[in-house]
Amino acid sequence: MTDIAADSARAPTKSEIRLVIASSSLGTVFEWYDFFIYGTLAAIIGRTFFPAGNPALELILSLFGFAIGFGFRPLGAVLFGYLGDKLGRKYTFLVTITVMGLATAAIGFVPAAASIGMAAPIILLGLRILQGLALGGEYGGAAIYVAEHAPPDKRGFYTSFIQASVAGGFILSLAVVLTTQAIVGKDAWEAWGWRIPFIFSLLLLAISLWMRLKLSESPVFKAMKAKGELAKNPLKETFTYPGNKRRLFVALFGIAAGLTVIWYTALFQVLYFIQNSMRVEDQTAQLLVGVGAASGLFWFLLFGWVSDKIGRKKPIVIGYALTLLLLFPIFHLIGGAANPGLAAAAARSPVVVSGRDCRYDPLAKIQASDCGKLLDHFSKKGVSYTTRDGAEAGVTIGAVAIADTSPAGLDAALVAGGYDLAKVKPSGRDVALILIGILALAALSGMTYGPVAALLAELFPPRIRYSSMSIPYHIGTGYFGGFLPVISQYIIARTGDPYSGLWYTWVVTAMALIVTLLLLKETRWNEAT
Template structure:
């Protein structure tokens, strides 16, 4: 496939289209590698409960879960650094070999997690090593997405770029689906006690097999034709990171990409998949196997949606699907979760309405990060939080709990035994009408939950499906790898990656299983504002320096006409 370089930062034009077999190889190899890397990253979140017990044991179940999500967030926190490092290498040395390095690093780090002895064996060294491997995973993932997305985008003719790159977007969901499929397979093959003791390590070790497959496929690829043309013309960037912030109009494009695109797409994505997983397993008490099957089926159905939206964006532009997804998220996020909760555990939802719990007492401070609460009231709030029961709080001289007409002064609260204390509380609330049994929904309720999950997936697909093509079109080819990776991984790494931790903390502090959704809602509103201002409507088009003008690169620091690159 011959391509001609063009001056001024334009994407080289295609002299002829890729053959069908070439297209399939480029998309398949890039997508398989992306599925593998996200599988490695998501398997940690899918097995959060067992990882907490192995590496972050605590009598405070809320603290144990928060520590797991903190480890999850650490990996995301290093993604921007990986984006800078591997973006630099990708713009200087090439797309292909850079993402060969990232996929290898990810595979080795993931397998390493499966080999770490538990905290009961090596003490504090266990969580420290886990965090170090999470850092390596974050660095690798910071370079993977940009490399795969750009590689496919630079092989795609402009009129099919959204369609071709949408397979990369769907592959992210594929990584999540694969992580659940492997966990389900292990659960079916390994007895429950054995899976909790050692079987959970097998999905991590499987990454070595997936690494071999991914490397075999990616080694068959040639370098991106756009990069080859730039290198031949001597137009590669000397310092892509610095140029990303000095290239005319690029700072504004990065701001729009960060707040108008990636900040919103990542928060709704993690809400649709990980918040749903935690919500159903945790406060809704749905059977873990049923929950994983629901997320697996929902993810499988959702994957084609990203391709449909990507292809649609080739006709209507990148802005329209993203803005529609943001608006739908603002309107339907809370109703979708309220409906899911009603379907998952109708008894808990009705009890919370008809028999609300009110706590009154002195020193009612609750610290979710404390290994043990200092006061009786703090311990009571902790137990309500772990039990998934919402509550209201007020000051009073003596500690009391009211559930509808039932009043309880827990003077004989068994302070020394956490499990006995929690059982005593749940026995009282059961008498008041609350249901703490594991939920195994019938077919009708399962279909209702699946419907809510698909609604969330549609919101995610609309905001995520066109994004690889959009980001590739927003930035000049010579600094494209760095420029698109930086905002993507800041948004995904910090706004999205810290979502499970921050949302869990909000829920723990308020006792409201739905309160953490406000974090997502705020980012969707912020994203909508920046998308409306910074992205232009109309059919997609390649980046070209001729679009820059004095008005677009003035004091505002941006190029309003090229920020969206679809106007």
């Protein structure tokens, strides 16, 4: 093939740029597919590896495993960032995608907890750690590789394909899940079919390696190597290079933390909200989110392109501000359309639980108080509720005090109060409203994520760019974003309010807005070479 980086002074041709973008983007799609397939199948993974007899607890434990992978991303960023700045961009992200693909496929072969007991979740978590380490080196490598090939006036647009590819990984995971379900059927899917999407990653790995092996090293890295300008210790220089501590702070708390909670809310949180809180049939919920997310991919490209015209900071700041204003209204729009009957019942006949020490611990198998046991029942049913102090444990549904608070009595009272807890399939106008809401969330994510790869590449000096960009990005996305599903689901289970988990996103976004407004300097006219 043509040596894309043979002459660092020569601008790459259009065909060379297309190959760089396509290879980097497809590899990113496949690697994030590997990571997100776990989150997409969180409910069935919970039942298989964390059986607890409580769907809410199983989901939380499964999402904790999801968060574990994110938690190890910063360590992967340190390891592979060092290698990327010392050995090169290309070979580093070849290693990361290989580790990710093999770890993902291995999950498909792990026996269930019913077969091997505690060994099953331990092995699963070990593989999630490998996935997290690999992902810690992937994004930075792909984004930097494209940025260092792009002309300055198109850097935002070209790198936005990497951002869209992250969402593409989520969409591909949904597509493979839905296709597999349709082929094998419901019973086979529950028994063994869910493993196929994990094993499918072996094919994606082969395609990724074939494409990325065609690439040459980044022209910027080759030029630094030829001049003897490579960092001797990239990790040390990341924290000692003049002005870099401020850049790291802004990248972590202003950029990575904000973009990631918005992005995960627009994908995972809305999926769990529709599927669990709003009681929409699982395949329908996955299809709705998949179609909405796919339709919203253009937002990432649009705002990457816009950032080439007006700068990187403006779209991000505006996106943060709009998120604070619109997050709750958008979710109320989606909730009302997803299950109008449930929303109407909750408004017409609210559930109020009273008693002493009226607290609910979603992680406890047995609740400490009678009031807590009542809350446990409603939480398992996915029914929203409020609490108040009282002398004795009791329940009112609407204006009716419930005399029989046994599980059967509570279920009968819910039916009498107009609650239909069967899974639903929205249609017609309601589907349109849900998709409008998801597209609106995608727009907020596009504004705050589309310009980011270019911004981060321009923010840091080339000799330590891989390390400096990867470490704050993956700490922010790994901890602020990676723990978002489990924290938000815990808040929802604890409060009984299906919208309460959004406050985590809102608070982190507010912090990111303040940091970005006050400390981020525009990078659009900085050189990335």
